[in-house]
Amino acid sequence: MLIAExxxxxxxxxxxxLAADAEEGGLLVQFRLNGxxxxxxxxxxxxxxxAMLRAMFQGMAKxxxxxxREGDDQHAxxxxxxxxxxxxxxxxxxxxxxxxxxxxxxxxxxxxxxxYRRRExxxxxxxxxxxxxxxxxxxxxxxxxxxxxxxxxxxxxxTGPTGSGKSTTLxxxxxxxxxxxxxxxxxxxxxxVEDEFDHPSIWQYLINNANSDEEKSTAFAGKLKTALRQDPxxxxxxxxxxxxxxxxxxxxxxTGHPVWSxxxxxxxxxxxxxxxxxxxxxxxxxxxxxxxxLTAQRLVKTVCPHCAATVGDIQEILPADEAKALRMWARRxxxxxxxxxxxxxxxxxxxxxxxxGESGRTVVAHVVLTDDTLLAELLEHGAAVARRNYAAxxxxxxxxxxxxxxxxxxxxxxxxxxxxxxxxxxxxxEEQRDLTKEDLxxxxxxxxxxxx
Numbered sequence: 001m002l003i004a005e006x007x008x009x010x011x012x013x014x015x016x017x018l019a020a021d022a023e024e025g026g027l028l029v030q031f032r033l034n035g036x037x038x039x040x041x042x043x044x045x046x047x048x049x050x051a052m053l054r055a056m057f058q059g060m061a062k063x064x065x066x067x068x069r070e071g072d073d074q075h076a077x078x079x080x081x082x083x084x085x086x087x088x089x090x091x092x093x094x095x096x097x098x099x100x101x102x103x104x105x106x107x108x109x110x111x112x113x114x115x116y117r118r119r120e121x122x123x124x125x126x127x128x129x130x131x132x133x134x135x136x137x138x139x140x141x142x143x144x145x146x147x148x149x150x151x152x153x154x155x156x157x158x159t160g161p162t163g164s165g166k167s168t169t170l171x172x173x174x175x176x177x178x179x180x181x182x183x184x185x186x187x188x189x190x191x192x193v194e195d196e197f198d199h200p201s202i203w204q205y206l207i208n209n210a211n212s213d214e215e216k217s218t219a220f221a222g223k224l225k226t227a228l229r230q231d232p233x234x235x236x237x238x239x240x241x242x243x244x245x246x247x248x249x250x251x252x253x254x255t256g257h258p259v260w261s262x263x264x265x266x267x268x269x270x271x272x273x274x275x276x277x278x279x280x281x282x283x284x285x286x287x288x289x290x291x292x293x294l295t296a297q298r299l300v301k302t303v304c305p306h307c308a309a310t311v312g313d314i315q316e317i318l319p320a321d322e323a324k325a326l327r328m329w330a331r332r333x334x335x336x337x338x339x340x341x342x343x344x345x346x347x348x349x350x351x352x353x354x355x356x357g358e359s360g361r362t363v364v365a366h367v368v369l370t371d372d373t374l375l376a377e378l379l380e381h382g383a384a385v386a387r388r389n390y391a392a393x394x395x396x397x398x399x400x401x402x403x404x405x406x407x408x409x410x411x412x413x414x415x416x417x418x419x420x421x422x423x424x425x426x427x428x429x430e431e432q433r434d435l436t437k438e439d440l441x442x443x444x445x446x447x448x449x450x451x452x
Contacts, residue, residue, distance in 0.1 A: 002052070003078075003097060004086045005040075006031050006114060012163060013113050018053055020107040022046045027053065034301050034358050035163070035420075053101075053110055061099055074101045077192055078112075093117050096192040113162075117196050131172040131179075133442035135165070136363035136407075140397070140438050144293070144367050148258075149177045152233075154292025155253045157240070159265040165299045165363060166262040167238065171195040173260065174236055178202065187227040190238030191216055203230075217242040224248035228255065237261040243279040250280065253290050267400070268294035268368050269383040269390075272375070286379050288370040296400055297365040300407070301345075301417040304353035308343035308411070317344060318415055318425070325427040326415060329405035332428050333435040336409045343411040362412065364404040364421065368397050392431040398439050401426055406440040 006014050011031035019025020027049020029040040043049040060083045061076035078084070078097040085091055098113040132142055148156055158166040171194070178186060178201045188197070191207035205227070207219045220237060221244035227235055228251075239262045240246050249259045265274045271294050276282045285291050314323040330338055345357030353359055368374070368390075377386040390396050398406075404422055407413040419425060437446060 001087055002029065003084070003094075003112075003114070004092060007092050007094065007116075009033060011114060013111060016049075016053055016110040016112070017104075018049050018108040018110075019046065022050075025107065032163075034356070034361055035299060036301075053108065056099060056110065056112070057101065073103070075099065076101075079192060095194060095196070098192070115192055115194050117194075130442075130444060131176050132169065133444060135169060135172060137169075137365060137367075137442070138403070138438065138440055139443045139446050141365060141367045142443050144369055144397075145173055145176065146180070148293055148369070149173070149180050151258050151292060153253055153256045153258055154289055155249055155259045155261070156293040156295075157271050157291075158260075158262045158295045158297065159268060159271050160262075160297050161264065161266070163299070164297055165361075166297065167194050169295070169297060169363070170236065170238075170260055170262060171197075174202070174234070175199075177234060181233070184233035185231060186234040186236065187230060187232045188236040188238075189220060189223045189227070190236075191220070194238070213241065217244050220245045221248045224252060228252055228257070232257060235259045239263070240275070240278075246275055246278050246280045250284055250290060253292075258292070265296075267296040267387070268366055269378065269387045272378045273383055282379055286372075286375045288372060288375060291370055291375065293367070293369050295365060295367045297363050298400060298404075298421040299361040300364050300404060300413050300421045301358045302360050302362050302407075302412050303343050303345050303414050304349060304357050304359045306352040307346040307350035307357065308414075309346045311339070311342050311344055314339055314342065314415070318419075322415075322419070322425040325425045326405065326408065328427040329402070329425075329435075330409055332402075332432055333406060333409055333440075335435075335437050336406070339409065341411040342408060342415065344414045344416070362407065364400045364407065364418070366397060366399040366403070388429075391429045394431075394433060396433070398435060402428065402432070402435060403439065406435060410440060 002014065009031055011033055013032040015030040015037060017028040025046050026042045026044035028042050030037045031040050043052065057076055060078045076099045084094045093116055094114055095117050096115045098115060099110060101110045132145055158170050160166050174186060178199055182201060184201055186202045188202060189205040189207060193204060197204060205223050220241060225248060235252055235257055237245060237249060237259065240249060249261060252259050263271055263274060265271045272285050275285060311317060314326060330336060349355040349357040374386060374390055377389055401422055404418045408415045408418050415425065
């Protein structure tokens with residue numbers, strides 16, 4: 001079964017491409033593994049591929065119109081447990097599979113996002129802010145989130161594109177909150193539910209009978225109103241999808257509730273313009289007790305520690321301007337000093353990484369606790385000016401590029417993979433403060449170093 005195979009490989013998505021030519025073409029199957037699309041197989045004859053694609057809608061998905069409409073884009077979710085099992089009947093660790101189908105110039109495609117149930121396991125069984133460290137957050141980030149966990153009001157947003165790990169980080173922060181404050185009531189709402197919290201402090205709402213974006217926005221707003229009547233201490237909304245949800249989230253914040261959510265925005269400075277674009281009153285967003293924190297993040301591949309290769313000349317793998325920018329970051333990180341620790345993925349890999357040269361993914365993040373100055377500049381001058389002025393502040397938190405550069409300089413991330421996640425490596429601004437171990441290492445790693 002294709003879904004079970006994808007789960008076994010820990011794929012995040014399945015991509016199906018059906019060629020238009022019924023005589024010569026077939027169905028190309030690709031899995032997204034550690035952020036990269038990999039070809040799995042091509043299914044022929046064409047009729048078999050066509051039948052598989054249609055079956056995901058007509059036989060498996062929960063959708064108002066279960067027929068494949070040839071000329072239309074369609075969306076659906078596979079949530080029936082019958083279809084979320086292996087061939088021998090074992091339950092898959094999925095809460096569902098989100099489908100998006102479209103017509104292309106050369107045929108038809110379907111993208112399926114696997115919605116993993118994230119339970120406590122060896123990777124995320126740490127307590128408190130150590131949970132975030134396992135994802136790749138540094139000591140400064142951990143301290144910021146520990147402070148936010150104690151706040152009693154304010155909206156906290158994780159921003160980034162689809163697949164950047166926002167929901168995973170949000171779930172781990174909620175677990176850290178109930179670790180620190182186990183006598184509280186947390187109410188969450190997602191569609192579909194990506195994380196199952198087996199904790200007496202957490203109530204998880206279901207969103208029912210909502211298929212279109214408009215219906216989902218109305219359903220989320222209604223659930224937020226219900227949550228406020230159920231004596232919550234903390235509220236989590238899977239995503240701020242539109243004006244109705246944004247308004248209710250602000251209402252919850254100003255009535256004394258911390259709200260945690262995600263938002264599709266490229267960086268922290270685009271979060272406010274995104275909300276204003278939805279129709280939120282811009283002056284409601286100028287108070288740091290309402291909009292309390294902003295986080296932007298991406299996921300970047302990490303090199304296999306068993307086979308990663310050193311780099312003789314950095315310009316062999318990067319353009320001259322990006323190599324120069326990386327050297328400038330090295331000068332801003334005196335504890336690393338130079339490029340001697342930089343490592344790249346070895347072509348062909350080894351047995352430990354199954355020939356990929358990769359060992360997983362890590363977060364690169366920008367975590368900012370807002371203040372009057374930052375929010376006023378966003379309101380008065382816009383994202384570009386606020387971004388530039390914030391970077392020049394002596395108390396500015398390092399952005400995603402700074403965090404990523406440190407992971408490259410320490411040998412954890414191939415510089416080419418940082419470029420794939422963030423774009424061309426850009427130099428630090430002139431006012432950029434020197435980076436320290438706290439900007440790279442976790443609290444646990446710092447403690448070990450200090451005890452040596």
